[in-house]
Amino acid sequence: MRQLLRRAWYLIRGRRLEADLAEEIEFHRALKQRELEESGLDAKAATFATRRALGSVALAKDRARDVWRPRWLQGLGQDLRLAVRTLWANKLVSAVAVLSLTLGIGANFAIFSLINSLLIRTLPVREPGRLVLVSDSGSLGTRTWNFAVWDQLRQRPHLFEGVVAWSSARFNLASGGEAQFVDGFWASGSFFDTLGVPAFLGRSLSDVDDRRGGGPDGPVVVISYSFWQRHFAGAANAIGHSLTLDNVPFTVVGVAPPEFFGADVGRTFDVVVPLGDEPLLHGRDTWLERRDVYWLNIMARLRLGESLDTATTGLRGVQPQIREATLPEGATGQYLDRYLKDSFVLVSAATGNSGMRRRYERALSVIMGVVVVVLLIACANIANLLLARAMARRPEFSLRLALGASRWRLVRQLLVESMVLAGLGAVFGLLIASWGSRFLMQQLSTQANTVFLDLGLDDHALGFMVGITVMTALLFSAAPAFRASGVPPMEALKENGRVTSAGGRFRLANSLVVAQVALSVVLIVAAGLFVRTFVSLATRNLGFDRDRVLMANVTVPRSTWTQTSACRYSSGSVRLFARCRESPRRRFLW
Amino acid sequence: MGTAEASDLLPGTLDLLILKTLAAGAMHGYGIVQRLQQVSDDVLQVGESSLYPALQRLLLKGWVKAEWGASENNRRARYYTLTAAGRKQLTVERQEFDRLILAIHKVLKTA
Numbered sequence: 001m002r003q004l005l006r007r008a009w010y011l012i013r014g015r016r017l018e019a020d021l022a023e024e025i026e027f028h029r030a031l032k033q034r035e036l037e038e039s040g041l042d043a044k045a046a047t048f049a050t051r052r053a054l055g056s057v058a059l060a061k062d063r064a065r066d067v068w069r070p071r072w073l074q075g076l077g078q079d080l081r082l083a084v085r086t087l088w089a090n091k092l093v094s095a096v097a098v099l100s101l102t103l104g105i106g107a108n109f110a111i112f113s114l115i116n117s118l119l120i121r122t123l124p125v126r127e128p129g130r131l132v133l134v135s136d137s138g139s140l141g142t143r144t145w146n147f148a149v150w151d152q153l154r155q156r157p158h159l160f161e162g163v164v165a166w167s168s169a170r171f172n173l174a175s176g177g178e179a180q181f182v183d184g185f186w187a188s189g190s191f192f193d194t195l196g197v198p199a200f201l202g203r204s205l206s207d208v209d210d211r212r213g214g215g216p217d218g219p220v221v222v223i224s225y226s227f228w229q230r231h232f233a234g235a236a237n238a239i240g241h242s243l244t245l246d247n248v249p250f251t252v253v254g255v256a257p258p259e260f261f262g263a264d265v266g267r268t269f270d271v272v273v274p275l276g277d278e279p280l281l282h283g284r285d286t287w288l289e290r291r292d293v294y295w296l297n298i299m300a301r302l303r304l305g306e307s308l309d310t311a312t313t314g315l316r317g318v319q320p321q322i323r324e325a326t327l328p329e330g331a332t333g334q335y336l337d338r339y340l341k342d343s344f345v346l347v348s349a350a351t352g353n354s355g356m357r358r359r360y361e362r363a364l365s366v367i368m369g370v371v372v373v374v375l376l377i378a379c380a381n382i383a384n385l386l387l388a389r390a391m392a393r394r395p396e397f398s399l400r401l402a403l404g405a406s407r408w409r410l411v412r413q414l415l416v417e418s419m420v421l422a423g424l425g426a427v428f429g430l431l432i433a434s435w436g437s438r439f440l441m442q443q444l445s446t447q448a449n450t451v452f453l454d455l456g457l458d459d460h461a462l463g464f465m466v467g468i469t470v471m472t473a474l475l476f477s478a479a480p481a482f483r484a485s486g487v488p489p490m491e492a493l494k495e496n497g498r499v500t501s502a503g504g505r506f507r508l509a510n511s512l513v514v515a516q517v518a519l520s521v522v523l524i525v526a527a528g529l530f531v532r533t534f535v536s537l538a539t540r541n542l543g544f545d546r547d548r549v550l551m552a553n554v555t556v557p558r559s560t561w562t563q564t565s566a567c568r569y570s571s572g573s574v575r576l577f578a579r580c581r582e583s584p585r586r587r588f589l590w
Numbered sequence: 591m592g593t594a595e596a597s598d599l600l601p602g603t604l605d606l607l608i609l610k611t612l613a614a615g616a617m618h619g620y621g622i623v624q625r626l627q628q629v630s631d632d633v634l635q636v637g638e639s640s641l642y643p644a645l646q647r648l649l650l651k652g653w654v655k656a657e658w659g660a661s662e663n664n665r666r667a668r669y670y671t672l673t674a675a676g677r678k679q680l681t682v683e684r685q686e687f688d689r690l691i692l693a694i695h696k697v698l699k700t701a
Contacts, residue, residue, distance in 0.1 A: 023666070
């Protein structure tokens with residue numbers, strides 16, 4: 001490590017230190033010469049004798065330099081400077097190249113960010129590898145359960161290190177007037193502790209909060225970091241504040257860490273409410289009692305070193321009891337048989353739970369393929385441009401070869417130029433991508449369902465970015481580099497060095513053009529189909545005139561829902577409807 | 591009696607010799623060469639193209655440090671001194687060297 005620092009120091013102070021070395025060697029030489037002169041040689045003879053005795057100064061300097069930087073690194077700075085100058089001298093070509101790379105790399109990275117956050121990234125919790133989803137072997141592969149099953153599972157703590165249940169929901173923040181919805185989820189008291197997500201501020205939920213009807217602190221809620229910033233402006237005294245959800249007052253007890261978005265990939269949350277508080281909101285119609293409502297996702301954390309199979313075996317051991325205790329009301333015949341027979345399945349859940357995943361996996365991989373083709377076309381394009389330029393630079397190359405540069409050195413020069421181009425493309429591409437992937441994410445969101453994906457850079461994204469940049473650079477520089485290394489050094493000596501072997505260049509360029517056209521045709525057809533589908537979706541005839549039609553939803557807080565209020569509500573709606581009908585210029589559809 | 595250029599020596603030996611020479615006190619490049627020659631009765635003659643790369647190597651490893659100072663005849667000269675790490679390295683390399691020589695001796699005696 002210290003050595004690396006010293007090396008870096010040398011790189012920065014290189015010139016100064018080399019001057020030091022030169023002075024030192026000069027000093028050495030002077031002393032040696034004096035010694036020889038004192039022994040009786042005349043000045044001239046002493047100079048020669050010194051040289052003979054001490055060997056080559058240039059060699060000494062070279063070797064000393066080799067100590068500090070490896071051979072292959074030397075001259076890389078020169079190459080880089082030359083590359084920047086050459087690219088700057090051909091502004092138009094460079095600009096076109098950077099632009100196409102920006103679009104190509106940007107599109108790839110935008111789609112990859114979506115794929116990464118939806119399919120690859122693990123949950124931002126402690127040891128996500130040990131998390132499993134409790135699922136079902138039935139034909140539907142159910143992933144949701146009723147409260148009775150959850151109740152049975154949490155009464156058997158020997159099965160797993162911990163088990164949690166949650167269910168997404170929306171809550172109305174407003175206590176009257178226009179509804180103001182926030183995203184959230186019901187969570188079991190064990191949720192934060194089992195996932196290993198500490199509170200950013202205050203405390204997280206505990207099992208006592210999960211008691212039916214609220215714990216000792218009454219109904220409590222944990223809010224997300226972004227909600228804390230939005231709603232409380234990040235104030236520290238937000239803890240202890242009251243928050244009205246569906247007309248029930250809750251106390252804020254904690255703020256979740258910024259990177260935590262819940263266990264559902266594709267969603268985020270504003271509030272987390274203990275499952276036990278559900279009856280407060282849903283009143284007599286509580287889902288805690290209903291066996292026909294499958295609303296809970298159940299996730300478990302395996303014990304350290306325990307395999308998925310042993311955990312599954314353990315779970316299936318108690319399966320009959322659980323099934324027996326949670327029989328759906330009034331189930332008979334075939335349905336009952338199936339309910340008893342379907343066995344529990346554990347699915348690895350390191351990447352979380354997501355309904356979006358199944359929906360978009362195919363589409364995303366298709367689009368990924370398309371953008372890769374776009375990038376390939378860009379590569380072919382740039383390769384062609386560079387090939388033309390390499391042709392014009394033949395005299396330069398052959399002169400360098402004639403002066404003793406190795407072919408590898410010329411190839412390296414071209415590679416460095418390509419890297420600079422690709423690097424610029426990558427930087428701009430990153431900017432485009434961060435905007436583009438956010439835009440795509442917003443397009444996927446609907447009013448009732450906010451899609452959220454954590455699109456931040458992580459190891460995978462950075463690796464992909466670097467990988468694709470290097471691959472691109474290699475791809476489009478291969479042809480020109482191959483050409484350049486084939487220049488005969490003799491060419492520089494001839495006056496019209498350019499005329500030779502031009503045929504080869506055109507052959508290569510022609511095949512590039514053919515590849516480009518072929519890829520473009522595929523792409524145009526694909527893009528055409530995409531647009532066609534989109535247009536037909538957007539203009540589909542719904543069977544009625546969509547012009548000037550509005551949709552209105554009326555939300556009734558379920559906690560106050562009773563027989564009489566239902567009647568009042570419906571008569572109220574009728575009145576509302578009647579009032580609207582009276583207004584002459586609007587027509588309503590009931 | 592023949593003389594030995596540094597390149598004829600066993601690898602690593604030059605570093606060891608420089609470290610040992612510097613253990614006596616700060617010295618500039620020329621001084622090191624003179625001293626090696628003197629102590630070895632003119633057997634060891636070190637050329638610039640071996641000495642200065644070796645010194646740079648030792649600098650890089652942090653075993654010696656260099657400072658500019660005035661020489662005997664009032665010219666600017668770079669003086670090398672042993673660091674604590676260098677002193678430790680000297681004993682290590684010395685043991686290594688002794689072991690190597692012993693091994694070579696053994697081979698020469700039996701063969």
